[in-house]
Structure formats: structure tokens, C-alpha cells
Amino acid sequence: MANNIDKNNGEKKEKLSRQAKSWLGLETETKNGILAVFFFTLSIISVLSYVNLAGIFGEYFIKIGNFLFGKGTFLITLTLILGGVSILKSFHKDIYKTTLIGMVLFVFSFLGILAIFYNGAEPVSGGGYIGYGFSYPFVRFLGIYASIIVFVALLVSSIMIILDISIIRLFGFFSLPFKKSKDDLPNTMEDIAADEEKGVIGQIAEIGKKILPRPNFRVQKIDEEINEDSGTEKNIFSKKTGIPDIKISNWKMPPLDLLEEDRGKPSSGDIKAMSAVIQKTLFNFGLEVEMGETNVGPTVTQYTLKPSQGVKLTKITGLSNDLSLALAAHPIRIEAPIPGRSLVGIEVPNRVVSQVRLKNLIEQKDFAHNSTLLTLALGRNVSGGPVFCGLEKMPHMLIAGATGAGKTICLNTVIVSLLYRLPPEQLKMILIDPKRVEFPVYKDIPHLLTPVIVDADKTVNALQWAVGEMERRFDILSAVGSRDIISYNKKNELKPLPYIVLVIDELADLMATFGREVEAAIVRLAQMSRAVGIHLVVCTQRPSVDVITGLIKANITCRIALQVASQIDSRTILDMGGAEKLLGNGDMLYLAGDASKPIRVQGAFISEKETKRVADYIRTIGQPIYQQEVTDHKRDGGSSWGGSSSGDDDIDDDMYEEAKDVVMAAGKASASLLQRRLRIGYARAARLLDVLEEKGVIGPPDGAKPRQVLIKDDSKDWYSQFDHQQEVK
Structure with a gap:
């Protein structure tokens, strides 16, 4: 009885603590807005106090300010303004605690400098009693000059904390007024931002130049050197490629400011108590285990345990419902064993989840330094670490899940990741949207080979064109003795071939209308197109065997399963269960092509507004050159999905x-x-x-x-x- 009372009291205290911390359940934007209004209001009142327009409050404000801050009373106004600007700058981030720390450090360091410069750290005259008390130990032990250096360093650090800005951008900002002309200002800020983000976004272009060098002359010039007897090879290079040669001289990768940062902090409750409940529940069923480390992810928390000798893993997995009942959490997923480790993982949903945003993944160094050009930012694993994958190595991807599980957002994440990686001259896309409402936001971006396809007939034609383009590229690689597109593009005397990515939003609709043709084309591309740089991203909300056929599954080994209704649907996608125990909202199981078991990933979220901002920015830089033959029923060159000629x-x-x-x-x-x-x-x-x-x-x-x-x-x-x-x- 006493244990139950203590447990209930502990739960009540924890609940009250969470409620107090959550500010009556207000969102982060609301809390930051209230703080910003509060700071700006106090700053205005302080300004009115200096000119005797704030009544009795203003009089006491000046007297107390002179006593505590001395000649640094104006710092109150300046600090409040900086705090308000900091809140507005990071409107979606829960940073008010960090801002308050920076404000206090800013005031103390500035008052310390004033105290030293006025009468050798005498009270009141310089930085008031606060400045005197703060500077006295520094002057006593470090001397005047060393103390000034320390206070200046603290002052600069406090400004960086308040504004959440790097030192490069900070000094670049202060140097702007000294520029000779206004025309230099935008370029200066862009250069500063580019220098700061080098290795994050800027180095992507450098990687692209190494793998896809700029050609010295066009392919057609080679035709003159080819022997007239080799008529086949000459025809290969003289064929119309069907891909425009777009080179945008002013191309720049979209800035990260177009995207939003992570929101919230995950909370799993009392980790020790949960671990004890798991161990006790298993012990009640005769299973002795030793609890291991705990990994807190954005959506779930993974509790690891090591079974004792003689304990079968099937007994642990069979207690899934009992553990769910004991933990008061549903659904839980048991991974037995964790790949590469002699441990069992029990994944329990967090009480408070955090939202994984695409920006925080793209700004990772692993995204920019990745050796693969077609790097995708999928999300974060159960440990909170970023998950990246290369489309070249997959080389195709199948995404499936129930309605509302996050398939469209996952597709947008894939597309935007590619837009942040490669310019139009290195990447071409064909977007197929049978639902007509998912991809209009990408209309007229320069990466498109054809307008967004919404008609089933044109979809079949586009797939047939892709097969023909694949065969044409194989002929080119064979003629020049290259094994794949990477080795071909390294030859400076040849015109580089861009990557082509076909994104199909809803496969079920196409399979219902042109099942045989669509399946045959997808299988043909999946079998052979990797070497020539053509990749497929296929999505469906109906994971049934008549949509995800055996041939498609056999040739698309990289798959993503989002939340599904039953274990049968999960087996249709992954050939194993588990997806029916996901939480939705981007919670996924990612099965790499070379992996035997999937890993759990919380998919990155990108809102419609963010996607629109990125697309609008790209449209301002360049315009697309559409190729009519991609969707035309009759095409020149290439072959159909059945392997016969284009005639x-x-x-x-x-x-x-x-x-x-x-x-x-x-x-x-x-x-x-x-x-x-x-x-x-x-x-x-x-x-x-x-x-x-x-x-x-x-x-x-x-x-x-x-x-x-x-x-x-x-x-x-x-x-x-x-x-x-x-x-x-």
C-alpha cells in the first residue's frame, strides 16, 4: 500500500512538473510571441523613463538603474531589444532559457567593462554596484588589461548566444556599414553565409564538379573523328538525346533559411521506472534479463536488454501485449535481436514526441560530404541520429503505407533533398501524379523534363521513353568503353549525362488501368537502369499483391514501409511484419537493399509552405525546357518496354x-x-x-x-x- 501511495505521489509530482514546464500547454510559437511582446514593451517603457514620461515607475526605474548599473542603465533597453529580436529570429525554437542566459551575460560583461574604464573599478560611477561586484575579482586576480580581454570575449559570446549567430556572420554583419557601395551589401552577406555553410551546402557543388566535370566540347564533335566504317557508333552519338542541355550560370543552391528547424524535445518519462517495469514483467513470466542502455529517439524510446542463458527470443517477442499492458503504452515493437548486437530492443512510444524537420538534416556535414550525389535525408533513427541514403546505391525505392501515414511528405522530402544536392544540368526529374494534387507545387522548376504528368496514357509513354533512353545510354557507354555513368562523366572530352529520377506518386491507379504495361516498364527499368543513371521512386497507398507484384518486389529491393493496417500488408511490403505497429506521422521501417532487417526511422517533415518556398526560389533562378517526346505516343529512337524497336x-x-x-x-x-x-x-x-x-x-x-x-x-x-x-x- 505504501509503495502504491509513493508511486501515485511521484506520478502526480511528475505530472505537475510537466504542466508547469509546458506553460499551460502553449505551443512554442505562442510562448515565444508572449516573451517577444513582453521584452519590447519593457524596452519602450524604459525609453519613456529616460524622458520622464513613465510616471512614478519611471522615476524609481532611473534611481534603481543608476544605483545598480551606473552609467550602463541604457543597457536595460538595449538588452531587452536584443532579447526580443532573438525570440523573433528563432520563432519556432524553444530558446527562451538560452536567450535569458545570454542577456544576463551581456549585461554583466558590459558593466564590467564600464566599471574598469571609470575610476579603476570604483562603485556607482562606472558600472554601478553590479559592475563593480562583477569586475572586482577579475581585476584583482587578472589585472586590468587581462580583465578587459575576458569581458570583451564574454560580451561577444553573449551576443552570439542571444542572436544565435556564428562569429563569422556576426563580424560580417558589423562590417557592412563600412562597405563603399550599397551594391556590395547583398553580395557580402551571401558570401558570408556561403563561407559559413561551406561543407554543409557549398561543398555539394565541389563534389559535383569532381564527379561530373564541365565538358570542353559537345559530343557531336566526336562524330567527326569516328571512322566512317563504324556507322553504328556514329548513329549512337548522333541520336537526339531527348534531354535539354541546360546550364544556368547563376545557379545557387536554395538557402537553408527557406526551411524550418526541429520543434519540441522528446520525453519518455521516467526511464529508470520504465526499465524496472520491463524487467519485472519479464521476470513474472519466468524470463531473466539484464537491462542495457536506453536510446531516446524523436518518436520512440528503445530499451535494450540482454537475455540470460537459455532464454528463447520467441518467448520475449510473444509477450508484446503483456509488456504493452504493463507499460501502459501501445503499440510497442520488439526487435529481437538488434542487428549486429547480442541485445533485444523494446521500442516504446514517447509521451512527448519531437518533430524532425528536413532543415536540421540537410545542414548536417554528412549530407554535404556524402560521396553519393543523389543523397536523400530520410529522418532520424531510434537513437536520434540522422539517416541518409544514396539513391545511386539503392538504386530504386518503393514507398508504401496506409492513407495518412506520411507517404506524400516522404516523397516531398526525397524531391527537396535532391533539389538541395544537384543543379538542373546534373539532375532531371519526371514527376507522375495520378491524383493531380500532390506535385503541382513543383510546376515549372528547371529540373523537370516534362510538365507534371497526371494522365495515365502519358505515364505509359513516359515510362516507354525512359526505357528507350536507357537503351540509348547503354549504346553510348558501350561505344566509349565506360562501365557506368560515373566513369563516363569523368571523361572530360564527353558531354556529361544527367541523372534521371522518375517519381510515381500512386502506383495503384496506374496498375488498375495499364497494369501489364506499367509493370513491364518498371521491371525493365529496375533491372537495368542503375548503370546509366536512371532511378525510380515508386509510392502506393494500397500495399496489395496486385499492386506490389512479385516482379516489382524482386527488382526493387530498397523499400520503406509506413504504418499499415495489418501484418499481411507489412509482409507484402517488407516480407516481414512490423509496419502494423508503427505510430504514423512519418514513422517508418526502412529496408536497405543490402540489409536483411529494416531499421526504424522517424521520417523528416517538410510542410507545404516550405516546399512552396523552395520551388519558388528555384523558379526565380531558371526556367525548364520541356521535351515533348517524353509523353508523345510516337517517339524517335529508343525502344518500348517489351524490348522491340520504337517502330x-x-x-x-x-x-x-x-x-x-x-x-x-x-x-x-x-x-x-x-x-x-x-x-x-x-x-x-x-x-x-x-x-x-x-x-x-x-x-x-x-x-x-x-x-x-x-x-x-x-x-x-x-x-x-x-x-x-x-x-x-
Whole structure:
């Protein structure tokens, strides 16, 4: 009984403490806004006190200020203004405690300097009693000159704390008034920001130059040196690439100020108490374990434990519901064992979660220094560490999850990460949006090869064009003796090939309309396009076997599973359970192509406003050059998804009349009939059946029965005679 009372009292105290810390549950922006208004109001009142317009309060304010601060009374106004500016500058950050510390340090260091300069640290005349008391021990032990150096250092540090600004930008800001012309001001600030962020964003361009060097002349000049006898190689380079040669001289990576920073701080409650509950619960079921380290992530907290000898892991995983009941947390996920460690991880949802923003990931050095050009910032793991991955190594990605789990935000994170990595001359994108509402924000950015595709027919054409472009690139690499796009682009005498990324927002809609064509194209690209720099990012909200087929899963090994409704859906995506126990809102399981088990990641969040700001900035720098042949039904060069030449459309037109004669003479229509009579493959036979149905020659499919011929022909041609002879035999 006493233990229960102590436990209840502890819980009440913890609850009251959290409520007091949360300011009645106010959001960070609200708290910062209140503080900013408070600081600016006090600064205005202090100014009015100097001119005797603040009444009795103003009189006492001046008297007390002169007594405590001496000649530094004006610091009260200046400090309050700096505090208000600091709050507004970091409006979304919970930094009021840091701001108050910086303000106190600013006042004390400034008063110490005044106390030294006025009458050798005598009280009242210089920095008041506060300045005298603060400076006296420094002057006594360090001397006057060393004390001044210390106070100046503290003063500069306090300004950096208040404004949350680096020393490079701080001194760059103070040097602006001394510039000769106003035209130099913007460039100076940009140079300062660029110097500060070098290694974060600025070095991306340097990496790109090393891997994709600037060409000295165009590919067409090589044609003159190729021997006339090698006509095949000459035709390869003379083909129209279908990709515009865009070079924007004033291209600059989008600034990080367009994005917002992380919000909130995760809290898992009493970690020791939770660990004790886990250990006690397992002990009650006869399982002895030794608790290990605890990792607090943005969404969940991972408690690690080491089972004693003879304890089966299946017994621990089977107690998932019992642990959830004991911890009063649902759902919990048990990872047994943790990959690479002899430990079991129990992931418990945090009481207070933090929001992982894309900005805090992009500004990491690991993002800029990554050796892969197509680096993606996914989010943070259960330990709070950033998770990055390279699209070149994947080389394709499948994203699936239930509605509202965060798929679209994950796609936006992928796209914006790429926009922060490469300029338009090194990266081209084809965005496919069957839902018509997800990708309009990227309209007319210079990275696009074609406007955002919303039509299913154009989607099939774009996929067919991508297959043709893949084959054209293979011919080019073969002609110059390069193994992949990286080795090809290192040859300075050749025109670099840009990477192409196809992003499909909803695969289920495309599979419902053009299932065979879409699946065949995706599989063909997934099998072969890695070496030539063409990559797929496919997303769906319906993780079923008729959408995520076996062929697609076999060729797209890198997958992301967000929250799903059942374990069956999780197995469809990852070939294992676990996604049904996720929390939603970007909580995901990321399965790398070379990994046997997925890792849990809290996906980065980017709002619609942030995405729009980034897209608007990129649009101001350059305009796209769209290629009409990407979505045209008939294309020059390249091949279709079935591996035949680009003249298939013309052949289909020629075969239409033959197919029409066959079905009219036979009185029935089926794909097998056309395959036998015309000696063609199933894909083309099925396509001819679709054309015949559109023309009204045959009826719709009727299960396994042959289709009905709607146009009758009384004449019997040699096809029907041949069938009759075969039946007699």
C-alpha cells in the first residue's frame, strides 16, 4: 500500500512538473510571441523613463538603474531589444532559457567593462554596484588589461548566444556599414553565409564538379573523328538525346533559411521506472534479463536488454501485449535481436514526441560530404541520429503505407533533398501524379523534363521513353568503353549525362488501368537502369499483391514501409511484419537493399509552405525546357518496354487490319488466336485486342471465354478452312 501511495505521489509530482514546464500547454510559437511582446514593451517603457514620461515607475526605474548599473542603465533597453529580436529570429525554437542566459551575460560583461574604464573599478560611477561586484575579482586576480580581454570575449559570446549567430556572420554583419557601395551589401552577406555553410551546402557543388566535370566540347564533335566504317557508333552519338542541355550560370543552391528547424524535445518519462517495469514483467513470466542502455529517439524510446542463458527470443517477442499492458503504452515493437548486437530492443512510444524537420538534416556535414550525389535525408533513427541514403546505391525505392501515414511528405522530402544536392544540368526529374494534387507545387522548376504528368496514357509513354533512353545510354557507354555513368562523366572530352529520377506518386491507379504495361516498364527499368543513371521512386497507398507484384518486389529491393493496417500488408511490403505497429506521422521501417532487417526511422517533415518556398526560389533562378517526346505516343529512337524497336506503333497499325480479318473469319477473338495466326507475342496480341475493342470490332472480355465478334463476315477465308482441316485431323 505504501509503495502504491509513493508511486501515485511521484506520478502526480511528475505530472505537475510537466504542466508547469509546458506553460499551460502553449505551443512554442505562442510562448515565444508572449516573451517577444513582453521584452519590447519593457524596452519602450524604459525609453519613456529616460524622458520622464513613465510616471512614478519611471522615476524609481532611473534611481534603481543608476544605483545598480551606473552609467550602463541604457543597457536595460538595449538588452531587452536584443532579447526580443532573438525570440523573433528563432520563432519556432524553444530558446527562451538560452536567450535569458545570454542577456544576463551581456549585461554583466558590459558593466564590467564600464566599471574598469571609470575610476579603476570604483562603485556607482562606472558600472554601478553590479559592475563593480562583477569586475572586482577579475581585476584583482587578472589585472586590468587581462580583465578587459575576458569581458570583451564574454560580451561577444553573449551576443552570439542571444542572436544565435556564428562569429563569422556576426563580424560580417558589423562590417557592412563600412562597405563603399550599397551594391556590395547583398553580395557580402551571401558570401558570408556561403563561407559559413561551406561543407554543409557549398561543398555539394565541389563534389559535383569532381564527379561530373564541365565538358570542353559537345559530343557531336566526336562524330567527326569516328571512322566512317563504324556507322553504328556514329548513329549512337548522333541520336537526339531527348534531354535539354541546360546550364544556368547563376545557379545557387536554395538557402537553408527557406526551411524550418526541429520543434519540441522528446520525453519518455521516467526511464529508470520504465526499465524496472520491463524487467519485472519479464521476470513474472519466468524470463531473466539484464537491462542495457536506453536510446531516446524523436518518436520512440528503445530499451535494450540482454537475455540470460537459455532464454528463447520467441518467448520475449510473444509477450508484446503483456509488456504493452504493463507499460501502459501501445503499440510497442520488439526487435529481437538488434542487428549486429547480442541485445533485444523494446521500442516504446514517447509521451512527448519531437518533430524532425528536413532543415536540421540537410545542414548536417554528412549530407554535404556524402560521396553519393543523389543523397536523400530520410529522418532520424531510434537513437536520434540522422539517416541518409544514396539513391545511386539503392538504386530504386518503393514507398508504401496506409492513407495518412506520411507517404506524400516522404516523397516531398526525397524531391527537396535532391533539389538541395544537384543543379538542373546534373539532375532531371519526371514527376507522375495520378491524383493531380500532390506535385503541382513543383510546376515549372528547371529540373523537370516534362510538365507534371497526371494522365495515365502519358505515364505509359513516359515510362516507354525512359526505357528507350536507357537503351540509348547503354549504346553510348558501350561505344566509349565506360562501365557506368560515373566513369563516363569523368571523361572530360564527353558531354556529361544527367541523372534521371522518375517519381510515381500512386502506383495503384496506374496498375488498375495499364497494369501489364506499367509493370513491364518498371521491371525493365529496375533491372537495368542503375548503370546509366536512371532511378525510380515508386509510392502506393494500397500495399496489395496486385499492386506490389512479385516482379516489382524482386527488382526493387530498397523499400520503406509506413504504418499499415495489418501484418499481411507489412509482409507484402517488407516480407516481414512490423509496419502494423508503427505510430504514423512519418514513422517508418526502412529496408536497405543490402540489409536483411529494416531499421526504424522517424521520417523528416517538410510542410507545404516550405516546399512552396523552395520551388519558388528555384523558379526565380531558371526556367525548364520541356521535351515533348517524353509523353508523345510516337517517339524517335529508343525502344518500348517489351524490348522491340520504337517502330512498334507503326507495326501495330499495319497488323490491325490483319488482326481484324483473323477475328472476323474465325468468329471469335482471343490473345492466343492472334499469337498463333500472326506469330506475335502476348503483349502485342493483347494490345491488338484492346485496339479492336476500341474500334468496336469485338466485345469486352467475358472471363475465360473468347471475345464476341460484333462485326460479322459471311465469307470464309483460308484461316477458317485451316481450322476446319485441323479439326478433321
